[in-house]
Amino acid sequence: xxxxxxxxxxxxxxxxxxxxxxxxxxxxxxxxxxxxxxxxxxxxxxxxxxxxxxxxxxxxxxxxxxxxxxxxxxxxxxxxxxxxxxxxxxxxxxxxxxxxxxxxxxxxxxxxxxxxxxxxxxxxxxxxxxxxxxxxxxxxxxxxxxxxxxxxxxxxxxxxxxxxxxxxxxxxxxxxxxxxxxxxxxxxxxxxxxxxxxxxxxxxxxxxxxxxxxxxxxxxxxxxxxxxxxxxxxxxxxxxxxxxxxxxxxxxxxxxxxxxxxxxxxxxxxxxxxxxxxxxxxxxxxxxxxxxxxxxxxxxxxxxxxxxxxxxxxxxxxxxxxxxxxx
Numbered sequence: 001x002x003x004x005x006x007x008x009x010x011x012x013x014x015x016x017x018x019x020x021x022x023x024x025x026x027x028x029x030x031x032x033x034x035x036x037x038x039x040x041x042x043x044x045x046x047x048x049x050x051x052x053x054x055x056x057x058x059x060x061x062x063x064x065x066x067x068x069x070x071x072x073x074x075x076x077x078x079x080x081x082x083x084x085x086x087x088x089x090x091x092x093x094x095x096x097x098x099x100x101x102x103x104x105x106x107x108x109x110x111x112x113x114x115x116x117x118x119x120x121x122x123x124x125x126x127x128x129x130x131x132x133x134x135x136x137x138x139x140x141x142x143x144x145x146x147x148x149x150x151x152x153x154x155x156x157x158x159x160x161x162x163x164x165x166x167x168x169x170x171x172x173x174x175x176x177x178x179x180x181x182x183x184x185x186x187x188x189x190x191x192x193x194x195x196x197x198x199x200x201x202x203x204x205x206x207x208x209x210x211x212x213x214x215x216x217x218x219x220x221x222x223x224x225x226x227x228x229x230x231x232x233x234x235x236x237x238x239x240x241x242x243x244x245x246x247x248x249x250x251x252x253x254x255x256x257x258x259x260x261x262x263x264x265x266x267x268x269x270x271x272x273x274x275x276x277x278x279x280x281x282x283x284x285x286x287x288x289x290x291x292x293x294x295x296x297x298x299x300x301x302x303x304x305x306x307x308x309x310x311x312x313x314x315x316x317x318x319x320x321x322x323x324x325x326x327x
Contacts, residue, residue, distance in 0.1 A: 004095035004305040004323065005060040012049040013310040016063065018303045024100045027075030032103050034087055036325045037115040038299070039067035039094040041312035042123060042152075043238070049309070054263070064323070067094025068109070068118035078103045086111060088118055088280065090268070095302060097325045104273050107280045110288055116322060117287050120152070120294045125283050127264050128157035128213075131235050132164070135260065136211040140165030143207050145200065145227045148215035148240060149186060150177035152294060152320065157213060158186050159291050169200050169209065169227065197226035211235070218243030221259065222251070230255045237262040295319030301327045 001023050008015045027033050042065055047053040067089040071081055080103075081087070087106040089099055109118055132144065144161060148154050149170030161168050162185045170186040172178050178189045188203040190196060200209075208229035214221050218241035225234050225247055236245050236259060251257045268276065286292040297319035300308035305323055312321040 001097045002302050002325065003097070004063050004302055006049060006057065006063050007060050009049065009051040009056060009059075012046050012313055013306050015049040016305050016309055018305050019060075021096075024098050027073045027078075027100065029075055029077045030103055031075040031100055032071050032078060032081055032087075032106065033073035034069045034089060034099045034101065034106065035072045036064075036067050036069040036089070036094055036096060036099055038069075038119040038322045038324050038327075039064040040120050040320045040322050041309060042066065044123075046309070046313060054265075062093030062096065064094030064096070065092045066119055066122045067099070068115045068121070069099070070115075071106075072098070075103075081106070081108060085109075086113055086115060086118065088121055090122070090276065094119075095305065095323050095325060097302065107276065109284060113284070113288060116296060116299075117293060119322065120320060121280065121283060121287055121292075123264060124152040124294070125156045125160065125286070125292050126268075126279060127153050127237060127262065128160050129279070129283060130264070130267060131213050131237065131262055132157065132160060132166070132211075134262075135233050135235055138164075138166055138211065141167065143167045143169060143187075143204060143209040144211045144213065145169035145171065145209050145224060146213035146215075147171040147192065147220055147224050148173075148238070149181050149189065151215060153215065153237065154213075155181070155184055155294070156292055158184055160286065163286065163291055167204075167207075169204065171196060171224065192220065192223065194223070196223050200227045213237070214245070216240045217245045219246055221245045222248055225251050225257050225259075228257060230257070232257050234259045235262050236260070237264075296322055298322070299324050299327060301325075 071085045086109040167187045170189045181189045212224045212234040214236045215238035217239040302325045
């Protein structure tokens with residue numbers, strides 16, 4: 001059986017290796033075996049490879065925060081799952097041909113779901129959904145602003161917001177990225193800059209914006225917060241700039257604007273199985289009806305995982321890169 005592992009910390013493409021590992025045993029009490037169909041390469045995996053994530057794992061370490069596949073064996077005591085069922089895997093070790101996991105660590109999916117799309121459901125759509133629904137009470141017609149709007153989280157947020165009747169202000173770094181955000185339903189799309197707040201106010205007719213979603217950190221937080229109404233909240237979930245988050249004293253003291261952080265792993269860690277089923281029960285229909293559909297730029301078999309990682313690290317990609325353990 002083949003598995004991709006992290007064998008070193010440093011250059012991402014040379015930090016991973018596909019290895020032969022022992023075949024799995026039979027599914028035990030309460031366990032299932034899943035034939036893994038696909039797993040995307042996310043920015044978090046690249047940060048782990050570089051040693052820049054929240055924690056550095058002991059090496060060699062399994063990889064693959066996301067994955068989806070088909071149940072191929074069911075152990076004693078498992079109810080609600082059968083051989084042939086499509087599932088999303090919650091553990092973070094999915095770049096492997098087969099996974100042996102507790103039945104409570106999978107989310108059952110509809111039979112007709114596209115497993116490549118399902119493999120990208122756990123992180124980005126859930127991050128977008130939870131940031132939209134957790135921090136500020138928003139009603140249909142309300143506005144939310146975000147930067148890095150053409151990212152995987154950003155595009156999911158545009159689609160989920162539209163489905164919930166919310167309007168979006170979408171800030172991007174390049175005009176080329178703006179066209180795609182408009183195409184998928186972004187209401188206002190602007191290129192970032194020092195005057196972004198004035199351009200956003202003009203485009204929205206001065207509508208109050210209570211929630212800002214930030215993936216960049218650094219001075220970008222100041223610019224995003226400048227688009228918000230007094231009392232607005234910025235939720236930060238990334239650090240594309242490599243800098244600490246920043247707000248001005250005027251923004252925090254005189255405008256009562258606030259900043260908080262979001263980390264999906266921590267949120268999921270505090271959820272029970274019923275909570276996770278409810279979360280992904282909200283999102284799965286959006287995959288089934290095509291509301292959430294993530295572009296895939298390339299797929300690679302697991303024995304070419306180094307090529308896959310190198311591809312995922314390229315700038316200017318137009319979609320996700322997926323590892324296909326059984327492809």
